[in-house]
Amino acid sequence: DIKGFVFDLDGVITDTSILHGTAWHQLADSLGVAWSKELGDGLKGISRMDSLEMILKAGSKENDYTQAEKEKLAAQKNTNYVAEVDKMTPANILPGMKDFLDSLRAKGYDLSLASASKNAPRVLGKLQLADYFPKIVDPATLTHGKPDPEIYTRGAELLNLPPEQCIGVEDAAAGVAAINAAGEVSLGIGDAKELGAADMVFSNTAEVTLENIAKKLG
Ligand code: B16
Numbered sequence: 133d134i135k136g137f138v139f140d141l142d143g144v145i146t147d148t149s150i151l152h153g154t155a156w157h158q159l160a161d162s163l164g165v166a167w168s169k170e171l172g173d174g175l176k177g178i179s180r181m182d183s184l185e186m187i188l189k190a191g192s193k194e195n196d197y198t199q200a201e202k203e204k205l206a207a208q209k210n211t212n213y214v215a216e217v218d219k220m221t222p223a224n225i226l227p228g229m230k231d232f233l234d235s236l237r238a239k240g241y242d243l244s245l246a247s248a249s250k251n252a253p254r255v256l257g258k259l260q261l262a263d264y265f266p267k268i269v270d271p272a273t274l275t276h277g278k279p280d281p282e283i284y285t286r287g288a289e290l291l292n293l294p295p296e297q298c299i300g301v302e303d304a305a306a307g308v309a310a311i312n313a314a315g316e317v318s319l320g321i322g323d324a325k326e327l328g329a330a331d332m333v334f335s336n337t338a339e340v341t342l343e344n345i346a347k348k349l350g
C-alpha cells in the first residue's frame with residue numbers, strides 16, 4: 133500500500149527550469165559559450181555545480197577556471213536566478229498541483245521533497261506551499277545527484293516509510309532513474325518516450341490525480 137509521496141520540485145510543482153535556463157544562458161553568453169536548447173534541457177535536475185561544468189564543457193572551457201572561480205560563476209548565476217524566484221507567486225504553481233497536494237493531505241498521505249535545488253525552501257515559500265513540505269531533503273548533504281538513488285532514499289527515510297510504500301514524482305529521466313533505483317514507485321510527468329522507465333507516465337500535471345493513479349496502479 134502506498135503511504136507517502138516524494139516530490140521533485142522543478143517541472144513537477146512549478147516550472148523554475150525556465151528561470152534556471154535564462155540565468156545559465158546569461159552566464160554562458162558572458163563566458164562566450166554558445167547556448168543551445170539541448171544544453172539547457174540537459175541541465176534539468178542537475179545540481180548547480182554540475183550544471184556549470186556541463187556549460188563549461190560545452191564550450192571546451194572546463195580547464196580555464198580554478199575551483200574558486202567556478203564557485204564565483206555559480207554564485208553569480210544564483211544571484212540572477214534568485215532575483216527571478218523572488219517574483220514568483222502561487223500563480224506559478226503548475227496546473228492541478230495545488231488540488232493534488234490538497235487531496236493527498238486530505239487522505240492522510242505523508243509528503244517529502246527531493247529536489248536538487250538549494251533554493252527549494254525559498255521557491256516553496258513564494259508559492260505558499262511551505263506548509264505542505266516540512267520534510268525536505270537537504271541537497272547540500274548529498275554525496276551523489278540524480279540519477280543516483282540517494283536523494284529519493286532520503287526522501288522515504290524522512291517519511292519513515294519503506295521505499296515500496298512511496299511514489300516518487302518526477303519530470304526528468306535522471307529523476308525517474310533515481311526513484312527506480314531507490315525501490316520506489318515512479319510517476320513520470322512529461323514525454324512518455326523520454327520517461328519510458330517510469331512505472332506510470334502522465335503527459336502533464338493536470339492529469340496527476342489520486343483517481344488516475346489508482347487506475348494506473350490497477
Ligand atoms: P539550485 P529539481 C533542480 O531542481 C533543477 O532542475 C536544476 O536545473 C538545478 O540546477 C538544480 O535544481 C539546482 O538548483 O541552483 O537552486 O540549487 O528538478 O531537482 O527540483
Ligand code: MG
Binds near residue numbers: 140142143177302
Ligand atoms: Mg525536476
